[in-house]
Amino acid sequence: MAQPWFLRAALEDRGDIVKLEVLHLDDDLRTREAIGPAKFETLELRRSLVEDPAAIESLLTYIAETEIDEGPGRLDARWGLVFTNVRGQRVFSLYLDKFGKRAAADGYELNLHHAERILQWLNSLQVENV
Numbered sequence: 001m002a003q004p005w006f007l008r009a010a011l012e013d014r015g016d017i018v019k020l021e022v023l024h025l026d027d028d029l030r031t032r033e034a035i036g037p038a039k040f041e042t043l044e045l046r047r048s049l050v051e052d053p054a055a056i057e058s059l060l061t062y063i064a065e066t067e068i069d070e071g072p073g074r075l076d077a078r079w080g081l082v083f084t085n086v087r088g089q090r091v092f093s094l095y096l097d098k099f100g101k102r103a104a105a106d107g108y109e110l111n112l113h114h115a116e117r118i119l120q121w122l123n124s125l126q127v128e129n130v
Contacts, residue, residue, distance in 0.1 A: 010092040020050040023080035027098040034076035067113040
């Protein structure tokens with residue numbers, strides 16, 4: 001699958017990932033403007049913490065198997081995925097729209113193709129209000 005270099009690098013080091021924080025903003029919430037990654041994390045979001053290595057590996061596999069290419073566009077983020085290593089450092093963050101078509105990671109704007117499995121995985125989580 002086509003993947004930007006920075007995402008391939010993060011996925012190659014995925015054995016170091018031990019925690020995933022899933023952030024979710026209600027898909028039906030109307031906003032005056034699209035919400036980018038910087039604004040996204042400042043909002044009151046529903047959150048879920050995933051520390052099960054098998055669950056994290058499943059999601060990382062879905063991401064690795066999704067065709068992703070760089071491309072300018074407007075992201076209205078509804079999901080945030082923050083992957084953390086054993087030292088508590090962010091390995092990478094991925095933000096997606098509610099359709100799984102647009103994303104951003106580490107400052108890059110992305111197009112996703114056939115990301116349905118990622119969204120299904122995310123929607124299966126019990127994400128709690130904070």
